[in-house]
Amino acid sequence: MDLIKISAVSYLNTFPFVFGIKTSGELDDIELQLDIPSVCAEKLKNHEVDLALVPVGAIPDLDHPIPVADYCIGAEQEVKTVLLLSHVPLHEMREISLDFDSRTSVQLVRILARRFWKINPLWKQLGPGEAETSPDCESLTAIGDKTFRLVDKYPYAYDLAGEWIKYTSLPFVFAVWLANEQLPDGFLRKFNKALEYGIVRKREIPVFFSDKIPKGLDVIGYLENNISYAFDDRKRKGMELFLKLLADR
Numbered sequence: 001m002d003l004i005k006i007s008a009v010s011y012l013n014t015f016p017f018v019f020g021i022k023t024s025g026e027l028d029d030i031e032l033q034l035d036i037p038s039v040c041a042e043k044l045k046n047h048e049v050d051l052a053l054v055p056v057g058a059i060p061d062l063d064h065p066i067p068v069a070d071y072c073i074g075a076e077q078e079v080k081t082v083l084l085l086s087h088v089p090l091h092e093m094r095e096i097s098l099d100f101d102s103r104t105s106v107q108l109v110r111i112l113a114r115r116f117w118k119i120n121p122l123w124k125q126l127g128p129g130e131a132e133t134s135p136d137c138e139s140l141t142a143i144g145d146k147t148f149r150l151v152d153k154y155p156y157a158y159d160l161a162g163e164w165i166k167y168t169s170l171p172f173v174f175a176v177w178l179a180n181e182q183l184p185d186g187f188l189r190k191f192n193k194a195l196e197y198g199i200v201r202k203r204e205i206p207v208f209f210s211d212k213i214p215k216g217l218d219v220i221g222y223l224e225n226n227i228s229y230a231f232d233d234r235k236r237k238g239m240e241l242f243l244k245l246l247a248d249r
Contacts (some may be wrong), residue, residue, distance in 0.1 A: 020198025057104030069177035079161035086139035155164035
């Protein structure tokens with residue numbers, strides 16, 4: 001079998017997947033690349049990789065996405081790392097700056113603003129790295145590990161997964177594993193076993209990734225309580241509703 005190229009998100013919430021892929025012993029002849037979510041999607045779209053952990057908001061841009069795993073990056077309660085941060089309360093927001101790193105969270109905050117919060121702010125798209133370096137943001141949608149560094153700088157924080165669940169009573173799915181061509185069944189079985197291996201052994205993450213975890217963070221609490229990995233029927237329904245609302249914009 002040829003070398004299979006995999007693009008995974010480089011954030012803390014994906015560490016169990018990365019741990020399983022690297023240490024389970026299930027996968028040979030692979031090349032693992034770690035990227036921000038938007039790059040994962042672009043690499044799959046451009047056939048630079050064979051499968052990727054793709055932000056759900058990028059699925060409509062893919063020609064023939066093929067689901068390849070029983071696991072996802074999802075949330076059944078507040079997720080902590082996808083936030084709307086602000087210096088003013090929700091209904092006083094005039095402008096919201098948007099993190100460059102993930103279209104899904106940008107699309108989610110727009111849907112929440114229009115359909116649920118009933119606000120109509122101006123939207124400002126930030127460039128790479130600007131979510132942490134722009135000092136003049138009144139309100140900011142931020143994702144990933146940077147939220148641990150940013151959250152204390154704003155008096156108001158709205159958890160986007162929590163807000164979605166409050167209004168829809170469904171979980172939210174941020175990213176799913178997709179391929180652009182049918183992969184061998186034997187490889188897919190091993191791939192799912194590798195992901196499961198990492199999820200079951202989440203408590204080994206702090207040691208394995210000790211140089212990449214924010215100081216003082218309760219990483220086990222975050223991975224066990226805020227991220228939900230099983231791609232079950234309720235998550236599929238939540239994802240389908242999000243994609244429907246996205247198409248209806």
